[in-house]
Amino acid sequence: MTVFWVDELHERYLHYDDLLRELKDRDKRHPVVYSKDPSEVLIETLLAMLGDAELTLLDPEFTDKTLRSLGYGGDDSFQTKPAPEVQIDDVEELVTSLANTADQWSMTLYTSGTTGTPSAVDQTFAGLTRTIRRGERFDGHVWGFAYNPTHFAGLQVFFQALMNRNTMVYLFEMSPDEIGRLIDSYGITHISATPTFYRLRLQQFTGVYETVERLTSGGERFEPSLRDSLHESFPNAEFRNVYAITEVGSLLESDGELFKIPEDRTEQLTISDDSELLIHESLLGEGVTDDVEGDWFHTGDIVEFVDQDHFRFLGRESDFVNVGGYRVNPHQVEQRIYSVDEIEAAVVYARESSVTGNVLVADILPADGIDEETAIAKVRETVDELERWKRPRKITVVKDIEKSRSGKRVRRDDNS
Amino acid sequence: MYMPEETSPEQETLKEIINDILEKKEGASTVENLSEDTSLTADLGFDSLDLAEMTVQLEDEYGVDVFEDDIVDQVSEVLEKLNK
Numbered sequence: 001m002t003v004f005w006v007d008e009l010h011e012r013y014l015h016y017d018d019l020l021r022e023l024k025d026r027d028k029r030h031p032v033v034y035s036k037d038p039s040e041v042l043i044e045t046l047l048a049m050l051g052d053a054e055l056t057l058l059d060p061e062f063t064d065k066t067l068r069s070l071g072y073g074g075d076d077s078f079q080t081k082p083a084p085e086v087q088i089d090d091v092e093e094l095v096t097s098l099a100n101t102a103d104q105w106s107m108t109l110y111t112s113g114t115t116g117t118p119s120a121v122d123q124t125f126a127g128l129t130r131t132i133r134r135g136e137r138f139d140g141h142v143w144g145f146a147y148n149p150t151h152f153a154g155l156q157v158f159f160q161a162l163m164n165r166n167t168m169v170y171l172f173e174m175s176p177d178e179i180g181r182l183i184d185s186y187g188i189t190h191i192s193a194t195p196t197f198y199r200l201r202l203q204q205f206t207g208v209y210e211t212v213e214r215l216t217s218g219g220e221r222f223e224p225s226l227r228d229s230l231h232e233s234f235p236n237a238e239f240r241n242v243y244a245i246t247e248v249g250s251l252l253e254s255d256g257e258l259f260k261i262p263e264d265r266t267e268q269l270t271i272s273d274d275s276e277l278l279i280h281e282s283l284l285g286e287g288v289t290d291d292v293e294g295d296w297f298h299t300g301d302i303v304e305f306v307d308q309d310h311f312r313f314l315g316r317e318s319d320f321v322n323v324g325g326y327r328v329n330p331h332q333v334e335q336r337i338y339s340v341d342e343i344e345a346a347v348v349y350a351r352e353s354s355v356t357g358n359v360l361v362a363d364i365l366p367a368d369g370i371d372e373e374t375a376i377a378k379v380r381e382t383v384d385e386l387e388r389w390k391r392p393r394k395i396t397v398v399k400d401i402e403k404s405r406s407g408k409r410v411r412r413d414d415n416s
Numbered sequence: 417m418y419m420p421e422e423t424s425p426e427q428e429t430l431k432e433i434i435n436d437i438l439e440k441k442e443g444a445s446t447v448e449n450l451s452e453d454t455s456l457t458a459d460l461g462f463d464s465l466d467l468a469e470m471t472v473q474l475e476d477e478y479g480v481d482v483f484e485d486d487i488v489d490q491v492s493e494v495l496e497k498l499n500k
Contacts, residue, residue: 175455175457175458176457176458176489177458196464199464199487200457200463200464200467200487203486203487204457204487204489229486323465323468324464324465324468351472353468353471353472353483354471354481354483354484355464355467355468355471355483356464356465356467356468359465359468359469359472361472380440384440388465389465393465393468393469393472394469394472394473394476
């Protein structure tokens with residue numbers, strides 16, 4: 001019997017038979033799922049689909065404060081409901097019934113949105129599985145699962161693997177050594193991950209892993225040198241770069257860092273005069289109203305053409321920075337620091353990082369009579385309530401905040 | 417007589433920076449000794465954000481981006497970059 005899910009971190013090892021039993025035996029399900037165990041997230045997703053029931057997935061990285069701001073603070077947010085009666089005896093039946101019954105079914109995911117505050121997006125099963133391929137040639141694939149399962153890309157890998165009865169091996173929170181061992185032990189053939197994951201984990205490999213047939217990446221800029229170094233560890237792997245956003249899913253594919261809008265997509269994708277990638281609203285999931293102007297959704301992703309057709313992604317629009325794949329607005333963090341009584345002024349800005357693309361840092365000016373140590377401690381206390389990627393990783397006390405500010409970023413009102 | 421292993425000023429600074437990060441990290445504890453073969457990711461549990469923070473702190477101290485050319489993971493590799 002094929003293995004369904006291997007996760008050494010959460011000590012989960014399930015065959016497809018075990019999955020069917022889990023689905024059959026559970027008498028409760030959760031309409032709102034907030035779990036650090038990825039297999040729980042995925043099993044709850046299947047239960048909701050089979051029962052044609054509502055489902056919201058919350059990122060396990062969300063802080064209590066974020067959860068409260070989204071209305072999920074109290075215990076009553078995480079109620080249970082009776083699970084549907086599942087009478088499915090084999091995996092083929094499961095796959096067929098998922099494919100047949102769930103076309104109009106939708107779930108709620110959260111995207112970081114342009115304000116950096118998570119916003120809800122409804123995703124239909126049809127949208128989630130638009131790019132999923134099935135068939136005999138996908139038999140026997142073994143997936144390295146290297147995403148957060150509440151993110152669109154993680155769900156795509158999940159359904160791609162499940163619909164082809166493939167094995168998934170959880171790699172996301174593992175160290176490079178453990179990942180290397182897991183690739184060898186389970187003969188992993190496919191890995192899909194963000195460039196940050198490749199940069200920090202797979203690039204450190206010294207061994208050669210011949211079982212891997214394909215590496216897929218997306219979400220951030222992917223430099224050619226990273227691809228070269230991956231090729232040394234994975235000599236048999238084809239490389240695919242995918243541009244996807246939570247609101248829509250996969251949109252563009254390439255074998256390197258250059259992309260081209262396919263001919264059948266020219267009505268739906270375009271590059272604005274400001275070099276921003278725009279998406280026609282007809283492609284959007286329900287509930288997306290932010291950032292739509294006229295018929296076009298502004299992705300905030302800025303591109304650079306290298307010839308008439310081909311472009312590469314340069315990054316996000318100016319106010320936002322990408323910290324390890326997360327979109328962060330430094331001004332929002334700055335405002336948070338201003339709420340600290342012991343602080344007179346602050347400026348938060350991004351510094352380039354070879355590790356995460358960017359990292360936030362803060363310069364602060366303590367209020368009168370407040371010493372440096374107290375000021376830093378108070379700011380740290382406040383920013384510790386934010387998601388980890390939003391926290392300034394260095395806090396420096398300065399004597400003149402205006403000097404600091406003008407040196408870090410140009411203010412729009414500087415010329416007025 | 418117990419003779420502590422001699423550590424370089426760079427190693428001391430690196431230890432301070434690492435402990436500063438570990439102090440803020442959920443479920444982590446600081447280290448008393450930082451041996452050269454310590455792995456930042458496997459032994460200390462550093463993730464990408466922790467490595468980014470360490471890099472920023474080291475860059476301000478020594479003007480060197482230890483991750484600029486390639487990935488470093490062992491303490492000895494970080495020290496080698498700082499001493500280049």
